Amino acid sequence: MTLSVGDNVNVEEHLRRRRDEGRPLLVPYLTGGISADWTRYLTEYARAGADAIEIGLPFSDPILDGPVIQEASDRALRRGVTVRDLLAEVAAVDVGVPLIAMTYYNLVAQSPDFCRGLAAAGITGLIVPDLPVDEAAPLVAAAEAAGVALTLLAAPSTPADRLAEIARVSRGFVYTVSVMGTTGTEFAESGGRIAASVRALTDRPVLLAFGISTTGHAVTAAGHADGVVIGAALMRRILDGGTPEQLGDVLASFRRALDDSVMTREQGSRVPADRS
Amino acid sequence: MREPQNGRFGDYGGRFVPESLIPACAAVESAFREAWGDPEFRSELKRLLAVYAGRPTALTPALRLSAELGVTVLLKREDLAHTGSHKINNVLGQALLAKRMGKTRLLAETGAGQHGVATATAAALLGLDATVFMGEVDIERQALNVFRMRMLGAEVVPVTGGTRTLKDATSEAMRQWVTCVDHAHYCLGSVMGPHPYPWMVREFQRVIGDEAREQCAGTPDYVVACVGGGSNAAGTFAGFADTGATLVGVEAEGGAAIAFGRAGVLHGFRSYLLQDEFGQVSEAHSIAPGLDYPGIGPEHAHLNDIGRARYTVVSDDEVVPAVHRLARTEGILCALESAHAIAWVIRAAGTGELPAGSTVLVTVSGRGDKDMATLMGAA
Ligand SMILES: Cc1ncc(COP(=O)(O)O)c(C=O)c1O
Numbered sequence: 001m002t003l004s005v006g007d008n009v010n011v012e013e014h015l016r017r018r019r020d021e022g023r024p025l026l027v028p029y030l031t032g033g034i035s036a037d038w039t040r041y042l043t044e045y046a047r048a049g050a051d052a053i054e055i056g057l058p059f060s061d062p063i064l065d066g067p068v069i070q071e072a073s074d075r076a077l078r079r080g081v082t083v084r085d086l087l088a089e090v091a092a093v094d095v096g097v098p099l100i101a102m103t104y105y106n107l108v109a110q111s112p113d114f115c116r117g118l119a120a121a122g123i124t125g126l127i128v129p130d131l132p133v134d135e136a137a138p139l140v141a142a143a144e145a146a147g148v149a150l151t152l153l154a155a156p157s158t159p160a161d162r163l164a165e166i167a168r169v170s171r172g173f174v175y176t177v178s179v180m181g182t183t184g185t186e187f188a189e190s191g192g193r194i195a196a197s198v199r200a201l202t203d204r205p206v207l208l209a210f211g212i213s214t215t216g217h218a219v220t221a222a223g224h225a226d227g228v229v230i231g232a233a234l235m236r237r238i239l240d241g242g243t244p245e246q247l248g249d250v251l252a253s254f255r256r257a258l259d260d261s262v263m264t265r266e267q268g269s270r271v272p273a274d275r276s
Numbered sequence: 277m278r279e280p281q282n283g284r285f286g287d288y289g290g291r292f293v294p295e296s297l298i299p300a301c302a303a304v305e306s307a308f309r310e311a312w313g314d315p316e317f318r319s320e321l322k323r324l325l326a327v328y329a330g331r332p333t334a335l336t337p338a339l340r341l342s343a344e345l346g347v348t349v350l351l352k353r354e355d356l357a358h359t360g361s362h363k364i365n366n367v368l369g370q371a372l373l374a375k376r377m378g379k380t381r382l383l384a385e386t387g388a389g390q391h392g393v394a395t396a397t398a399a400a401l402l403g404l405d406a407t408v409f410m411g412e413v414d415i416e417r418q419a420l421n422v423f424r425m426r427m428l429g430a431e432v433v434p435v436t437g438g439t440r441t442l443k444d445a446t447s448e449a450m451r452q453w454v455t456c457v458d459h460a461h462y463c464l465g466s467v468m469g470p471h472p473y474p475w476m477v478r479e480f481q482r483v484i485g486d487e488a489r490e491q492c493a494g495t496p497d498y499v500v501a502c503v504g505g506g507s508n509a510a511g512t513f514a515g516f517a518d519t520g521a522t523l524v525g526v527e528a529e530g531g532a533a534i535a536f537g538r539a540g541v542l543h544g545f546r547s548y549l550l551q552d553e554f555g556q557v558s559e560a561h562s563i564a565p566g567l568d569y570p571g572i573g574p575e576h577a578h579l580n581d582i583g584r585a586r587y588t589v590v591s592d593d594e595v596v597p598a599v600h601r602l603a604r605t606e607g608i609l610c611a612l613e614s615a616h617a618i619a620w621v622i623r624a625a626g627t628g629e630l631p632a633g634s635t636v637l638v639t640v641s642g643r644g645d646k647d648m649a650t651l652m653g654a655a
Contacts, residue, residue: 059556060556061542063450064294074437077556083554083555106551107554107556109540110554129294132293132294135290135292155295155296157297158299162298166295185455
């Protein structure tokens with residue numbers, strides 16, 4: 001089935017509902033066009049319990065990405081993929097969870113209709129890591145008009161007044177970055193602080209991202225935030241030849257660990273240690 | 277050429293960086309604004325530029341070349357500055373600023389290696405650590421400068437991603453800055469990057485234009501400089517923006533953002549950018565590694581749009597003969613980058629673009645020692 005714009009899932013409503021059910025949110029990342037059958041990773045992720053999926057639209061100069069996602073972007077670009085082709089492929093699959101595009105501002109700024117193009121493909125969220133809140137006004141308006149949630153990032157270095165502004169302007173959720181570094185940097189537990197600060201400012205879902213590579217990290221991170229984004233750890237496996245089914249299994253282990261952690265917490269026991 | 281409004285030159289510039297770098301950029305902006313208004317900082321920089329970098333640099337009338345071309349050519353000799361190019365002007369300013377901000381380490385990107393050498397030099401002088409990011413391709417073709425940087429105590433980090441030239445070295449420097457903003461200053465080498473860099477680097481380079489204006493008897497009809505990111509041009513133009521001089525920036529044909537690019541956002545700023553129809557940034561190609569960059573500083577984009585400066589293009593094929601001609605007529609072996617400005621003067625002299633009898637000031641941004649291996653290959 002092809003999703004029409006009218007059927008589009010609202011990212012924030014969807015994530016809020018799942019969070020309010022007491023479920024730690026799990027959002028995996030995939031570099032669009034990484035392989036000919038790349039959309040199969042989307043369906044496997046969804047089947048494994050993803051609450052939304054972040055799709056990277058590859059850019060030649062990914063300034064906030066570490067070596068793994070740089071390599072994935074390069075590989076996809078060498079396959080000759082374009083945003084237009086990727087969106088057409090996304091439009092042809094029914095994944096069943098909200099899809100969120102992640103890409104850099106130069107690709108977004110190519111067309112005033114960029115957000116409408118996303119919505120037409122069934123993508124209802126957008127993350128632009130090199131577009132800070134101060135520069136975001138034009139895109140905020142375009143995204144809103146297209147029914148796309150523009151999600152902003154908050155970093156450990158963000159001062160309190162900016163955090164409040166980011167929490168106010170961000171839609172869908174707030175994307176908190178756990179470390180001062182790029183994607184794939186080692187997870188630091190201190191990163192939980194930023195998520196906790198944002199949670200105190202907004203009741204929008206708050207996800208913690210960057211460097212979450214083990215189920216133990218995910219459980220720790222989900223203790224501070226409403227959920228986690230997992231990127232480089234999955235892309236590393238895909239670059240090494242992991243199939244959609246194998247990646248589905250990997251994600252399912254994160255899902256189980258997060259769900260178990262809630263049960264454990266509800267039973268008043270300790271959060272389980274790293275079991276990955 | 278004034279301070280940008282809200283970090284913008286017309287539609288260009290801005291601060292398009294990840295949230296994690298915003299506080300660092302804001303800190304550089306306020307520190308620079310405060311330092312630039314502080315007579316003590318200004319006089320310390322002026323002193324270093326004089327006793328260490330050898331300023332003011334000479335203004336040399338190129339008598340034999342002028343006679344051959346039928347125009348009066350004046351050369352602003354940045355090749356005579358310490359380390360062999362104008363890059364030292366900016367780096368001394370930023371290194372002093374870094375110390376004032378309590379930073380202990382400088383990060384830099386480099387293409388030709390000139391900015392890297394200047395950064396390594398200033399770091400040695402002021403007791404700072406230096407880490408220089410350089411594309412693998414450039415490490416190979418500028419081996420001499422790599423050796424110089426290491427002699428000066430800098431760490432040179434090869435960049436293996438993407439095109440392995442200046443573009444990717446810049447991306448990597450920005451990525452690494454995120455991880456060490458608490459103790460490191462990003463010493464960006466041209467009038468590009470997020471606000472305040474395009475403005476700050478132009479202010480540190482305006483010493484070229486300010487000196488030249490004093491040294492020229494009267495205003496030249498034309499003021500010419502090569503443009504990679506555009507710092508030697510911006511510094512030169514700054515001294516003449518309020519005169520009637522025609523300002524000419526010369527880009528390398530394979531890196532000509534204004535001639536062949538369109539507006540885009542890369543490395544924290546909006547400007548003209550070489551990119552494909554889908555917005556993927558194109559690879560620049562130039563015999564001059566310092567001009568191998570797909571973008572151009574935002575103020576140049578603005579000066580172009582408002583018609584205050586013109587931007588033209590010179591090919592690799594015109595550049596090598598220009599190096600030889602300046603060497604034979606004036607005894608000056610200039611850098612391949614600087615030779616773009618010379619090549620334009622040679623091509624345009626006596627045409628409507630640069631009529632016979634005009635006076636033309638040309639900035640020789642650097643000396644050619646670093647390019648000898650390339651020139652030996654091209655011979
Ligand atoms: C000698 C020389 N001239 C010019 C440039 C280009 O830089 P900009 O356009 O910032 O002056 C470089 C850069 O490496 C250089 O080394």
